[in-house]
Amino acid sequence: MTSTRHTTAAPALELTGLACGYRVGLLQRKREVLHGVTLSVARGSCLGLVGPNGSGKSTLLRTLAGVQRAERGRVLVLGEDPRQARARARLSYLPEDSPFPAELSAVAALDLLGALSGVPRVELRQRAQRLLKRVGLSEQQRAPLRTFSRGMLRRFGLAQAFLSDPEVVLLDEPTAGLDAPGFSVLEDLLGEARARGACVVLASHLPSDLLQHCDHLALLLGGNLRDHGPTEQLLAVDGRVQLELEGLEAAHLEEIRAWVQAAGGKVRSSSPAGRSLLELYRLPETPDEQP
Amino acid sequence: MSNPRDASRERYGELFSLWVRRSLDPAWTLPLLGLLAVLSLADWTPTALRASGMATPSLRRGLEREALWSVALLLLTVWTAWHGARIMWRWREGEWSWIASRPATAFRVWIATWAGASAGLGLLLVAMAVVVEVGTGLGAPTVRLADSQPVDDTRLEPGQSLDIPWIGKPPMTGSLRVFLRSSPGGDPTTDVLVEAQRGELVRQAKLRLDGRRPVEVEVPPDTPGPLVVTITNTGGGALALDGGQPLDWWKPAGSEWRGSCSVVWRALIGLSALLGLAMGFGGRMGAVSAAGLAAACLLVATTDPVVSWIPFADLPGVLTILGEGRLPMGAHLLLPLVSVAVAVGSWWTAGKVQ
Amino acid sequence: MVDRGEGAMRSRLALGLGWVSVALCCWPWQTEGQSGVSRSVAGVEAQRGASLGQRILGPVAGLAASAEWVRFDWYVREGRYERAYAVAERALALDPRATQGWTHLASHLVFGRASLESEPDPTVRLRWIQAGLALLVRGEGQAGVPADLAYMRGLILSWVTDLEGLGPPVAPGWPGGKDAARLSSADAFHAAGTAGNLEGFLMEGILRTGNRLPPPGEEQGE
Numbered sequence: 001m002t003s004t005r006h007t008t009a010a011p012a013l014e015l016t017g018l019a020c021g022y023r024v025g026l027l028q029r030k031r032e033v034l035h036g037v038t039l040s041v042a043r044g045s046c047l048g049l050v051g052p053n054g055s056g057k058s059t060l061l062r063t064l065a066g067v068q069r070a071e072r073g074r075v076l077v078l079g080e081d082p083r084q085a086r087a088r089a090r091l092s093y094l095p096e097d098s099p100f101p102a103e104l105s106a107v108a109a110l111d112l113l114g115a116l117s118g119v120p121r122v123e124l125r126q127r128a129q130r131l132l133k134r135v136g137l138s139e140q141q142r143a144p145l146r147t148f149s150r151g152m153l154r155r156f157g158l159a160q161a162f163l164s165d166p167e168v169v170l171l172d173e174p175t176a177g178l179d180a181p182g183f184s185v186l187e188d189l190l191g192e193a194r195a196r197g198a199c200v201v202l203a204s205h206l207p208s209d210l211l212q213h214c215d216h217l218a219l220l221l222g223g224n225l226r227d228h229g230p231t232e233q234l235l236a237v238d239g240r241v242q243l244e245l246e247g248l249e250a251a252h253l254e255e256i257r258a259w260v261q262a263a264g265g266k267v268r269s270s271s272p273a274g275r276s277l278l279e280l281y282r283l284p285e286t287p288d289e290q291p
Numbered sequence: 292m293s294n295p296r297d298a299s300r301e302r303y304g305e306l307f308s309l310w311v312r313r314s315l316d317p318a319w320t321l322p323l324l325g326l327l328a329v330l331s332l333a334d335w336t337p338t339a340l341r342a343s344g345m346a347t348p349s350l351r352r353g354l355e356r357e358a359l360w361s362v363a364l365l366l367l368t369v370w371t372a373w374h375g376a377r378i379m380w381r382w383r384e385g386e387w388s389w390i391a392s393r394p395a396t397a398f399r400v401w402i403a404t405w406a407g408a409s410a411g412l413g414l415l416l417v418a419m420a421v422v423v424e425v426g427t428g429l430g431a432p433t434v435r436l437a438d439s440q441p442v443d444d445t446r447l448e449p450g451q452s453l454d455i456p457w458i459g460k461p462p463m464t465g466s467l468r469v470f471l472r473s474s475p476g477g478d479p480t481t482d483v484l485v486e487a488q489r490g491e492l493v494r495q496a497k498l499r500l501d502g503r504r505p506v507e508v509e510v511p512p513d514t515p516g517p518l519v520v521t522i523t524n525t526g527g528g529a530l531a532l533d534g535g536q537p538l539d540w541w542k543p544a545g546s547e548w549r550g551s552c553s554v555v556w557r558a559l560i561g562l563s564a565l566l567g568l569a570m571g572f573g574g575r576m577g578a579v580s581a582a583g584l585a586a587a588c589l590l591v592a593t594t595d596p597v598v599s600w601i602p603f604a605d606l607p608g609v610l611t612i613l614g615e616g617r618l619p620m621g622a623h624l625l626l627p628l629v630s631v632a633v634a635v636g637s638w639w640t641a642g643k644v645q
Numbered sequence: 646m647v648d649r650g651e652g653a654m655r656s657r658l659a660l661g662l663g664w665v666s667v668a669l670c671c672w673p674w675q676t677e678g679q680s681g682v683s684r685s686v687a688g689v690e691a692q693r694g695a696s697l698g699q700r701i702l703g704p705v706a707g708l709a710a711s712a713e714w715v716r717f718d719w720y721v722r723e724g725r726y727e728r729a730y731a732v733a734e735r736a737l738a739l740d741p742r743a744t745q746g747w748t749h750l751a752s753h754l755v756f757g758r759a760s761l762e763s764e765p766d767p768t769v770r771l772r773w774i775q776a777g778l779a780l781l782v783r784g785e786g787q788a789g790v791p792a793d794l795a796y797m798r799g800l801i802l803s804w805v806t807d808l809e810g811l812g813p814p815v816a817p818g819w820p821g822g823k824d825a826a827r828l829s830s831a832d833a834f835h836a837a838g839t840a841g842n843l844e845g846f847l848m849e850g851i852l853r854t855g856n857r858l859p860p861p862g863e864e865q866g867e
Contacts, residue, residue: 065391065392066391067387067388067391085394085395086394088392089394092392093388093392095388095389097385099384099386099388100389101309101386103312108305111305112305112306112309113389113393115303115305115306116303116393116400117301117394118300118301118302322660322664326671329668330671333672333673334673335731337727337730337731337734338730338734338780338783339733339734339750340727342775342776343754343758343772343773343776350727354727358731362671366667470724472724479762480760499762499763499764501762501763502722502724503722503724504724611725614727614728
């Protein structure tokens with residue numbers, strides 16, 4: 001999980017006292033969503049942004065992507081203001097919903113997005129085909145996006161996010177609507193991005209989605225950064241471990257439970273572990289395949 | 292890590308194409324063209340005109356063209372204002388997320404969007420012109436308004452004459468038309484003699500005037516000398532020269548269908564400007580308010596036909612000329628620039644969308 | 646995701662109805678022609694009903710028609726007769742029961758366009774008079790007081806028979822000559838009387854007696 005490559009000491013993302021808001025209502029009153037967030041994310045790392053609905057995760061990502069202007073404070077992406085085109089050329093952003101042009105086909109939409117990103121025309125079509133195949137949309141590439149399901153749109157969103165080989169990847173609720181194979185695709189793409197030294201920021205209100213990907217977590221509550229640090233440190237509870245056992249009989253399990261209690265510990269929960277959905281999808285049709 | 296942007300720059304052609312496509316949404320364009328096709332089947336010649344036998348084929352075609360284009364432009368204007376205002380709404384609703392996070396420059400995105408939507412409107416106008424001309428039957432050779440010369444309001448008592456020398460490039464062919472009105476204070480009608488003289492050659496037109504009527508006299512053929520138009524009140528009542536309408540020179544031109552080309556060009560320029568206005572207002576207010584305000588600006592523009600460099604200003608006059616079975620003068624050369632300037636200026640009206 | 650639900654169907658239906666409404670509003674509605682009713686208005690009473698414009702606009706149709714008549718007058722003053730007649734047609738289609746509309750347009754055609762002061766060519770004047778008379782015949786099938794239109798028709802036909810300016814012997818003159826015009830005039834007054842304008846019977850009597858015209862039913866036609 002820890003990135004094996006740090007290109008320079010300068011952080012990929014640097015926020016200092018960031019405050020953002022919206023103007024709402026007839027009188028256009030200002031409503032502040034983020035209140036003085038200060039955060040630094042190193043290059044090559046993966047940050048998980050967690051918090052309940054309305055905590056400001058999407059607003060933070062939009063500000064990092066250059067879509068929204070900061071009211072106060074400073075935002076630097078790879079050392080530059082994200083509102084500069086130079087900075088935006090090196091990042092990519094997956095919005096929370098999927099507001100892509102619904103009338104375009106997947107491949108046409110990637111052409112459009114890649115053109116606006118400055119991906120060379122010669123490379124663009126090859127990358128688009130490769131990514132659509134990776135995310136499992138090869139057969140639907142000519143269909144208009146309006147015919148896509150929510151999960152398919154998410155996959156398309158992932159494809160466009162990795163189209164230009166960005167150095168910073170900002171993903172807002174990337175797992176929303178994704179099925180089990182989609183999760184696998186996301187994992188592969190994240191792994192590749194981190195392998196080449198990209199910084200990834202994932203925002204989700206479901207912590208379990210992020211645990212396995214993120215080496216750092218930042219907790220947002222009510223627009224304030226309540227806590228941040230390494231995932232293990234933030235989520236670990238002293239003396240608590242999780243085991244998944246296989247190939248034991250019920251009597252053995254009782255013995256293990258008794259030993260834990262004798263050693264002064266406590267068995268907090270015990271339930272049968274089953275297959276993941278992905279394993280279920282991959283049940284062998286031929287005798288050679290292994291679940 | 293390779294950064295593809297090192298080798299290339301953002302391209303806006305695909306965005307341009309997207310908005311061309313959106314402006315030609317079949318859900319809207321097909322019913323509009325269908326409506327025009329259905330309306331072209333109707334008889335637009337008033338019964339009274341038909342019964343009197345005064346409706347020439349050219350006049351019938353002109354009346355049909357004027358009616359069809361009036362309906363078409365009214366609908367298209369309303370839709371364009373709405374379409375432009377909705378662009379900003381679409382951006383606010385989410386499309387700006389994937390645009391603004393790209394290294395594309397916001398101003399170039401604005402221009403590409405406006406240009407694409409305008410190009411789509413242009414294609415739609417061409418399709419409408421085809422439907423109109425197929426419905427009216429293309430037409431025959433007609434005359435075009437070649438030049439105009441302002442005239443002053445003048446009253447002529449019985450027996451009085453007025454000489455109007457033609458200033459500028461002298462007409463060599465065609466006809467001259469002036470609007471006259473029987474003036475109160477004497478007999479309600481009078482007779483008028485209009486002469487066009489160049490050198491020894493004179494052409495005449497006589498008319499019994501009851502109310503306001505146009506009088507047209509043939510231009511003397513190509514002979515040396517200045518051209519002078521003489522209006523003589525030969526009747527018993529008073530005569531007034533209508534200064535609100537200039538002295539027009541009509542010369543033989545192409546076929547009547549070219550009138551639709553004039554309308555397409557002028558409408559494209561006007562609608563592009565309206566689109567830009569609506570986009571600009573849409574950046575500051577809701578789509579409905581922006582569309583309404585843009586349409587109100589359009590209304591103001593069409594109430595003063597004298598300012599010919601304002602897009603849409605002379606379109607009502609052009610449609611009137613089409614209704615007579617004639618062709619209008621070419622559009623002002625500044626018009627396209629004005630349209631572009633409005634679109635660029637709307638960028639600031641919208642608050643320089645960031 | 647494609648919305649194939651009820652909402653999508655409803656909005657398509659609304660859109661379709663909207664386009665139909667636009668087409669109905671833009672169509673150049675013209676008053677229906679009533680051929681062969683120059684003799685009597687009684688036979689066409691059953692055909693008089695609300696026009697489509699009246700059915701759609703209801704009481705507003707009359708107001709809309711009034712606005713159109715204002716525009717008609719303006720166009721006539723400006724000399725734009727083609728637009729004036731188009732506007733008049735629409736006004737009559739909106740409110741065909743307004744008798745004054747029919748008489749107003751007929752007066753313009755017969756006493757305006759066909760006047761000696763306005764048109765020196767007798768052939769052209771004849772066409773304008775015939776256009777006005779045809780309009781009145783159409784109106785008798787639709788107007789609220791068809792008797793007034795028939796009476797006006799009688800007056801016009803009497804007028805042309807006495808109008809020397811309609812043309813010297815070499816000009817076309819009235820088809821069938823003065824006798825035909827007087828006979829048509831008498832028939833028109835008879836129709837007016839039948840429809841309720843008793844003065845029509847009086848005028849008819851004067852015409853038939855003074856010019857020794859056959860009684861109604863025995864004439865050879867116009």
